[in-house]
Amino acid sequence: MSDRRRITGPESALPLVFAPTPNNQSTTKSPQEKTNSGIRNFFIKTGIVSNCNGSCFLEVDNTTIIVSVYGAKPIRGSSVTSASFSVMTKVSNNLEELSNFTSSDLSHSKEEKEEQKLAKEDEYVTTNQIGKTQLSLVEQKLSTYIQTAFLPSILLEKYPKSSIEVFINILTNDSHTNSSLLSLITWCANCTSLALVDSGIELKDMVSTGIAKLTDDQTVVIDPSYSNEGRKTVGGQEVRAVASYMSVTDTVVGLMIESEEGVNGEMIEKVIDGCNTMAREIRSNMNGFLVSTM
Amino acid sequence: MVKLAGLSLNEQEFLTDSLKQGIRSDGRSLDQFRDVEITLGDQPGYVDVRLGKTRVAVRVSGSITKPYEDRPFEGIFTISTEIGPIAGAFFENGRPSDEEVLVSRLIEKAIKRSGALDVEGLCIVAGDKCWNIRADIHFMDFDGGFIDASCIGVITALQHFSRPEVTVSGEQVVVYSTDEREPVKLSILHVPICVTFALFNPKEKEENIKGGADGNEEAGEFAIVDATMKEEGLSNGTLTITMNKNKEICQISKSGGLPAEGLMVMDCANKAYGIVEKLTDQIKEVLKQ
């Protein structure tokens, strides 16, 4: 079936693709100094979108995120006993860089990497064609993680027959520092947490999220940013993890661990501890911020 | 075809009973096709077909596009069959019912798959440019026999239509307007005509199914030609046979419904051939004018 709702171009038409904006812009900030705790400085501001129930803006290095929360609003035909909760993510640019997340680690040689790069560009064109509405892989992964992590915290049963919708907009994502999907998830989750608080929706607790990396030599790095260490060493025993916490019940509500090689309990324990440290730090930061805005 | 559009039980009984006695509400005999009225439009490719109260308008048009990748030497022929509520409020807009899918598949099989239109003749530059011939069937009024009427309409409109002359010299393709050069008729390889029978079973279902087994000659079920909407609604199934004048069967479809004796199907096919002959001549007559 052809698309009837839009006027589509002739079959031979190609989508408009703009030349990539040069990366060496002056706006690219040099990676920020880390604080004592090992977390990069970040900037937050809530309530910046006026037509939604709650919103939050977050900036860390060159990554900027806006989360807006709509609801609880009534909907027809929903479950009677509690609200439905959904998350949508939209990545505004640097899509190309993001699509590399899932597959970038699998190459053998430099030569092939070049080939891949070319192939990727083709792929970018094809997946970005007019009329495509589905979420990309990254967007989907992000949405699912956030949804899973926040389900335990929101008191959905307080809002029967209604829906709560969270929209995450990733405005910029710095390709220079090549922040990974995991780090993006971390900051999106933290931003969502504040946006939910801003919306006044009843929560059991705020969810705070941390990211950590276990390097080759078994040291834990909190909030790793690749700009400092350069591109990660290929084939290294590296374990990266994101974990979301609700500190009231001291529970992990969201978890994602990535590693190229096998792992064992000890490694996981270390890396999760790292996440916990960061999450607690973030939590106290957010607390401070909320108190200051009161 | 459609739900028994508001027929009361009494009316249903009355109609089936009279059919059993060989009487139809519009006075036809059981194997009589309704009179077909074919009107050609001023523009080539526009045909208006009336089959009793059923009315179908067919519009054939052509445009130049790229051929399908797996068939570079063939033009494209599409038939659009969307039934809108203008034909009757019981047709829903934009959501084809199962029946409508069957109708559109049938028309497609009868005309497209039987190779009535020579698609190879529509190729302009292999793999790059070809004619896309499109038949839009506008169903205007429904009183049974959509398949038969639209088949007549499409095949007449295809013969009535003519496309502009095109010449190819190297990379250049020139399309001449109708004033410059005489437009070209499409090449039609044969004229398929659909005849639909509605099947009735005057007895109990069990007798219909088991009846043939005990050697009882009178199986009981019978078929009527070209049912109206009411008759179609009452029938226990339909059988559509598509044939051309060369005594070739292009398509048969009996999609479920009342089980029918093989002999009866053969009998229907024979009747259909007579109707096909008559209709083919009528279409020829109309096109001569």
Add this chain to the structure above:
Amino acid sequence: MSNKELYSPEGLRLDGRRWNELKSFTCKVNTHQTSSDGSSYVQQGNTKVMCKVNGPLEPKSKANSNNNNASITVNLNIASFSPVERRKRPKSDRRIKEMMTILEKTFSETVITKLYPRTQIIVDCYVLSQDGGILSAVANSVTLALIDAGIAMYDFVSSINVGLYNNSIPILDLNHLEEGDMSFLTLGIVGKSEKLAMMLLEEKIPFDKLETLLGIGISGAQRIKDLMDEELRKHGKLLISTAAS
């Protein structure tokens, strides 16, 4: 493909069968005891079809509730890996929809639907591997699954296809190479009779060949019916003997 002789002068087909030979036919019933009320598996040559029947049950939506009869819903799932060349069909493919409607209409007439008013019978069919005659194989598997579910039917529906090679030689039970190369008639027969429950011909054949094809098809379908009957009786005996012991 087409340069190969589909039918050799010696009267042999590509897969070594004679013109009137069926593909090897095996079937099983009650293959999915836990997830359905009736189930079956049919294998005709390399065509493999699975069928599950659920019902009669409370209709899921009002549209499926009929005051006088049971309504039969057929879902057909043609797996993307089933053909030789992998091909993913969209759910809304009109050919699939057509087949579903044909099956629904065929079985609404053979199942004694008036015994189950205001109920729905759901039939899920899965085509796992295709080698010609999918519609036939699916129809046969639905018959078996319905019988397994204990739903009252007037009789079997057994189905087969017959092709016409070179406009002269009729060939029974085509494989996918043969289907691609000749016009063929798919038949569904009720029980032992010669009654046609469904009948489909998609490409041109001469009028005077129709009768021959019908005759051969009917006898082929009756053979299939016997094979299915055999399997069912075997299964029945097994059930009784296990119940007795």
Add this chain to the structure above:
Amino acid sequence: MELDAKIGVLNNAGGSSEVSLNGIKVVCGINGPMEARPRQELPTTCYLEVIIRPAIGNPTVREKYMEDKIKNFLNSVIIGNLYPRQVIQVNLQILEKKNNNSSYTSDSDESAATEDVLLELNCCINSAFLALVDANISIYKAFNSNIFTYTHKGSLVKDGLSEAKSRHLVVYGIKNNKVDELLYGENVGRFSEKKLFMALERGEKESMILHSKLKELSVESVKQKFVYLS
């Protein structure tokens, strides 16, 4: 070009008409008032569903746009509160379109077709009026639509199919055999305010002429339907 119209051309529809005007032929079939689906139901008035199908191809945004225009216009004319919780379905099928050799389109000149949206709207509105009358649906006032064209030389032509500097679609409501008010207008092209008013003035006159014609037709159809009148 003169208007050519027939009433009651379809059997299944509650009311119908066939209108040829400016080389465009439209069939209008009206179903209803009938039971609404829960989604459509309006508690105090009727739900109007307008469906336009093009002569060639599938309906696109262009048809949706026209559907919207006609729906909004008809909503102001039909006495909706007589048919609460009901649906009136207006089907418009465009059958022929003569002016631009439309049976031979190529991909490129499809966009040019937006030009004659006005011509099609014009034909549809007149056809809808006759079908409404045929369907016995209550309307506040009679109406008809005319189209005027300023040629490049600056002269005002009725129904001009010729090259135009501007085109004006004018729909007047008619009550008690007098032009009542302007119901709907749609203007395309470059024109001055003065020219617009001139076109409107002309529209008022032409509207009465067209009205008498349409009235004749509808009276005829009513006579046929209700035998006792004759």
Add this chain to the structure above:
Amino acid sequence: MSFSVSEKDYLYQSLSSKTPIRPDGRKSHQLRGIEASINFLPNSNGSSRIRLSDGSEVIISIKSKVVKMSTLADLIELDLTIDNLRDDLTFISDWTNILRNSLLRNFADKFECLKLTTRYYFKLYVDVLFLSSSSNARTTKTDTSFLQNPLSMISFGIYLALKSTRLPLLISNSNDKDIEELPTFNDDWSSTVLLYPQDEDEEIKENNTTSQNSSSPPLLFVLSVVKNNLFIDPSIEEQEISDCGLVIGWCSGKVVSPIESLNLNQSGSSEYIKGMHGQNIIEGIKMIENVAATVSKGLDEIVKDGNNSVFMDSIF
């Protein structure tokens, strides 16, 4: 599955107690028995079918196609069909992603076995057809409340299918750097090559499980967390009342990513979802480390037995 409040409460109580009792009497680290068969699809390179006693079933087909080199990630396509559900539902693509990523990350020899020449590769299409046990209880084509999480079962199926996959033998030159030619293959089925070579030597296998495991497809295990207890391979009832779900990958004798939290409750109500403690994760990993080797050994048995359908009467 729709349970009453008291039913759910009973389930939760019995699962969260110190000595948990699972509704089907299993131990917490015990999987459900499966019935499996392989290589039954004539048109596929490899295939498998797994059934659980609750009636759910998964059918996997592996098909290959020769493609020109592109990205390695493009060499595996995974398609998941669930009953008659629409295929654009979010959780279906979520599951597809998890399964596909685990395959991509842990594919044998880093794709070396798919390499034909310098230009051509085999591309594998992994088609998954999952039939849930309760498709008849569903009301609409988007209703998912009756669906259990099938990740574990599907990964078992993929494991079997991949291990039974045979690819045609290349007979043209494998080096076509200079001369471009289409690869040609031996037509004979008996000369095909197994994608995952089977270790014929019994001795080695007995002595050294890890070396034999060195080239195996990844497995996924789903765990359900209820208070301090962990349950492997939760049944649909257990999924319904879990505090949290966890998926853990296992390949070549080691725990591998994905290690992710999951929402096991498809019915959309969140009353039981609470999250887990950090310690649960570590315990989960330990549990998998204990169980997984046995599972893969059991699956290997099935592959070795070939086409005969084997009933693995609950591992352990």
